[in-house]
Amino acid sequence: MHPKHRFQYCPGCGKDTIHYHQDEGFFLCDSCGFQFFINAASAVAAIILNDENRILFTKRAKPPAADTLDLPGGFADINESAEDALKREIKEELDLELSSVEYFTSQPNHYTYNGLTYFTLDLTYICRVDNFDNLKARDDIKGYEFLQAHEVNMDSIGLDSIKLIIARYKSSY
Ligand SMILES: [Zn+2]
Numbered sequence: 001m002h003p004k005h006r007f008q009y010c011p012g013c014g015k016d017t018i019h020y021h022q023d024e025g026f027f028l029c030d031s032c033g034f035q036f037f038i039n040a041a042s043a044v045a046a047i048i049l050n051d052e053n054r055i056l057f058t059k060r061a062k063p064p065a066a067d068t069l070d071l072p073g074g075f076a077d078i079n080e081s082a083e084d085a086l087k088r089e090i091k092e093e094l095d096l097e098l099s100s101v102e103y104f105t106s107q108p109n110h111y112t113y114n115g116l117t118y119f120t121l122d123l124t125y126i127c128r129v130d131n132f133d134n135l136k137a138r139d140d141i142k143g144y145e146f147l148q149a150h151e152v153n154m155d156s157i158g159l160d161s162i163k164l165i166i167a168r169y170k171s172s173y
Pocket residue numbers: 010011012013014015029030031032033034
């Protein structure tokens with residue numbers, strides 16, 4: 001659900017006179033002038049390639065799109081670089097250390113958590129690791145699979161943003 005349907009009271013004065021201005025993307029309170037901007041949160045995704053240039057896909061353990069293929073990644077914390085967020089997420093989810101991280105593409109996305117829609121900007125990087133010895137599925141991941149880009153069944157990818165990223169990768173490499 002869009003924040004404009006959830007944010008009913010002004011955090012500044014507590015009155016119900018806060019309104020969302022669609023074009024500018026911010027809330028404004030008519031009583032006290034409080035403003036709150038809805039910005040895209042930064043998120044990162046990794047296309048991790050092995051020596052045969054197979055992509056490491058993860059299998060989602062939880063909704064949305066549980067049991068479908070995904071790319072590993074997650075949200076950047078405040079005051080964290082995208083590269084550091086990527087390295088942290090890949091360590092948490094797969095116990096892998098990234099040895100190279102190269103920017104590939106970005107994609108705006110929506111993510112609904114606990115009934116509230118978050119707007120994200122997904123930054124995708126092409127990554128390598130020195131070895132996969134420690135590779136294991138942890139955190140929100142129930143498994144993984146190495147696939148050549150051309151052999152990926154797009155219907156097995158659950159999130160539209162990840163489908164777009166893989167389609168873009170297929171046409172670039
Ligand atoms: Zn107010």
